[in-house]
Amino acid sequence: MSSVVARRRYLTNFEVQRLPHLFTDVLVLGSGIAGLRAALAAADECDVVVVTKDDATLSASSWAQGGIAAARAGFDSTDQHAEDTLRVACELGDAEVTQEVVTQAPRQIDELVSWGVRFDREGPDLAVGREGGHSASRILHADGDATGREIIRVLLERARAHPRIRIFERCFAIDLLTGDSRVVGALTHHAKYGHQMFWATTTILASGGVGRVFRETTNPPIATGDGLAMALRAGAILRDMEMVQFHPTTLYVAGAARALISEAVRGEGAYLVDRDGGRFMERYDPRGELASRDVVSRAIHTEMRRLQQPCMYLDVRHFQQGHFSRRFPSLARLCADFDIEPEHDLIPVRPSAHYTVGGVVTNRVGETTLPGLLAAGEVASTGLHGANRLASNSLLEGLVFGKRCGELAVKRSATHPPLSQPLPLSHRIPQSMRTELDLDDVLNSLQSVMGRNVSIERSGDRLRETIEIIEFWSRYVLDKVFDAPRAWETQNLLSVALCIATAAATRCESRGTHYRSDFPQSDGAWRCHIDIRRADDRLQVSTTPAAETT
Numbered sequence: 119m120s121s122v123v124a125r126r127r128y129l130t131n132f133e134v135q136r137l138p139h140l141f142t143d144v145l146v147l148g149s150g151i152a153g154l155r156a157a158l159a160a161a162d163e164c165d166v167v168v169v170t171k172d173d174a175t176l177s178a179s180s181w182a183q184g185g186i187a188a189a190r191a192g193f194d195s196t197d198q199h200a201e202d203t204l205r206v207a208c209e210l211g212d213a214e215v216t217q218e219v220v221t222q223a224p225r226q227i228d229e230l231v232s233w234g235v236r237f238d239r240e241g242p243d244l245a246v247g248r249e250g251g252h253s254a255s256r257i258l259h260a261d262g263d264a265t266g267r268e269i270i271r272v273l274l275e276r277a278r279a280h281p282r283i284r285i286f287e288r289c290f291a292i293d294l295l296t297g298d299s300r301v302v303g304a305l306t307h308h309a310k311y312g313h314q315m316f317w318a319t320t321t322i323l324a325s326g327g328v329g330r331v332f333r334e335t336t337n338p339p340i341a342t343g344d345g346l347a348m349a350l351r352a353g354a355i356l357r358d359m360e361m362v363q364f365h366p367t368t369l370y371v372a373g374a375a376r377a378l379i380s381e382a383v384r385g386e387g388a389y390l391v392d393r394d395g396g397r398f399m400e401r402y403d404p405r406g407e408l409a410s411r412d413v414v415s416r417a418i419h420t421e422m423r424r425l426q427q428p429c430m431y432l433d434v435r436h437f438q439q440g441h442f443s444r445r446f447p448s449l450a451r452l453c454a455d456f457d458i459e460p461e462h463d464l465i466p467v468r469p470s471a472h473y474t475v476g477g478v479v480t481n482r483v484g485e486t487t488l489p490g491l492l493a494a495g496e497v498a499s500t501g502l503h504g505a506n507r508l509a510s511n512s513l514l515e516g517l518v519f520g521k522r523c524g525e526l527a528v529k530r531s532a533t534h535p536p537l538s539q540p541l542p543l544s545h546r547i548p549q550s551m552r553t554e555l556d557l558d559d560v561l562n563s564l565q566s567v568m569g570r571n572v573s574i575e576r577s578g579d580r581l582r583e584t585i586e587i588i589e590f591w592s593r594y595v596l597d598k599v600f601d602a603p604r605a606w607e608t609q610n611l612l613s614v615a616l617c618i619a620t621a622a623a624t625r626c627e628s629r630g631t632h633y634r635s636d637f638p639q640s641d642g643a644w645r646c647h648i649d650i651r652r653a654d655d656r657l658q659v660s661t662t663p664a665a666e667t668t
């Protein structure tokens with residue numbers, strides 16, 4: 119069936135003659151770990167513009183707590199790190215990509231240290247912690263539980279000081295521009311300067327995930343899937359969008375936003391318990407509290423339903439006195455804000471949407487299916503995470519693929535002459551006669567329906583119903599032209615939600631983060647990726663066999 123989501127190529131009207139133009143070798147969309155690392159790699163030999171829709175410091179990257187995975191210690195090995203990553207990926211991970219990324223990890227850490235990132239130490243060595251799904255302690259962290267903030271501090275300082283990098287903050291990328299059969303830059307909106315056209319030899323998408331499509335999420339407000347929706351509109355392939363990771367432990371205080379309680383807390387020995395202090399994880403997995411996230415999230419979800427409770431609890435009361443607040447200073451402050459004293463009280467937790475496992479499909483160097491467009495970080499589907507992401511592998515992926523994309527952009531600039539004239543592009547959307555819906559209301563309702571029907575447990579009838587509802591709202595929201603970021607974000611969220619629900623309805627099995635109550639087992643016939651693109655006014659869904667996993 120024709121879908122209004124698939125019909126839209128651009129979200130807004132524009133005429134090239136009427137807009138200001140900026141030219142650069144490399145345009146980076148996003149200032150998280152992937153975008154900044156890409157910009158720094160490209161700026162050695164190219165002019166780089168970074169466009170970011172809020173303050174450059176606001177990103178999932180800067181909110182990352184637990185750490186970054188790297189097998190550096192003598193008792194560990196990159197082979198073990200690769201094995202753990204592939205096990206969690208549930209036969210959809212790409213063995214070659216995984217091996218390459220984990221092999222790069224120690225070098226990436228050394229580079230960050232040489233640039234001034236202050237990872238926590240134990241004596242002269244970098245301290246390492248343990249997280250679920252990892253068979254060894256290999257998680258490096260900074261300021262206890264503020265790893266992302268420290269890494270972004272250093273990357274941003276370097277980028278701001280670089281003479282060939284310009285950062286445009288509060289500049290919203292609306293759409294990728296395509297002409298001459300390739301991506302040639304982006305149309306943006308700045309609160310002060312209005313619409314602008316950035317023309318670039320290479321555009322690097324590093325715009326993060328889409329956690330905000332769910333009401334309960336750990337993600338910052340920027341995580342509205344703009345990059346995913348832009349790429350879909352421009353014709354790129356989105357892969358495995360049904361794979362959304364739910365973090366098992368976010369602080370549950372009714373009425374408050376869901377704040378993440380890092381996996382590292384369980385890595386330090388915290389128990390998961392019910393209201394009466396009874397541990398339950400052993401019943402679900404022999405690894406207990408250190409099972410992978412999908413297993414722990416489902417276990418908590420099942421216990422909540424069984425006991426008719428809104429949450430389960432983390433128990434750290436057996437920690438040595440003062441250990442919790444020394445090791446997790448930000449979390450101790452967070453608990454204190456709600457009068458929770460972890461040394462004496464149980465910490466109420468429940469799962470929330472955390473990480474977009476699927477994304478814009480790329481090859482091993484970050485190239486998407488669209489010439490001129492590279493992608494890195496959470497927006498991309500590189501093959502590293504497969505059906506589920508191993509904890510602390512995403513900062514690592516952002517670094518490795520950010521760097522690769524930056525380096526590839528340098529190579530492309532050597533062979534492709536830079537644009538010096540705008541291409542004659544324009545777009546006009548016919549005026550719609552349909553009534554207007556209240557966008558805040560649509561967004562609230564979308565987040566609710568996604569939480570009810572497309573979260574930890576899914577079923578075919580609920581997914582089909584969700585697709586119908588999203589299509590309905592889309593007919594009234596994607597037919598119109600708006601002029602504010604909040605409205606574009608809502609349009610993007612609807613588009614990406616449709617892809618998530620469509621992919622989830624297509625995959626008739628359970629695997630990784632995707633659990634279908636009507637197909638509770640994995641099925642070898644589904645050892646494949648689900649790809650979505652827009653073609654002929656409809657969302658075209660197809661499958662691609664999974665790569666070798668050994």
Ligand SMILES: Cc1cc2nc3c(=O)[nH]c(=O)nc-3n(C[C@H](O)[C@H](O)[C@H](O)COP(=O)(O)OP(=O)(O)OC[C@H]3O[C@@H](n4cnc5c(N)ncnc54)[C@H](O)[C@@H]3O)c2cc1C
Nearest residue numbers: 148149150151152171178179184185291326495496510513
């Ligand atoms: C609370 C929390 C804790 C986490 N902890 C860890 C951890 O300990 N270890 C780990 O490995 N991973 C962790 N993760 C996941 C990890 O932080 C992210 O997956 C990763 O940082 C994503 O990096 P990124 O550069 O791809 O995107 P982000 O860091 O999200 O950056 C996206 C950027 O794109 C910009 N952007 C988005 N849309 C637009 C637009 N339309 N126009 C212009 N700019 C735009 C944003 O403003 C932002 O600058 C955590 C995530 C969260 C939310």
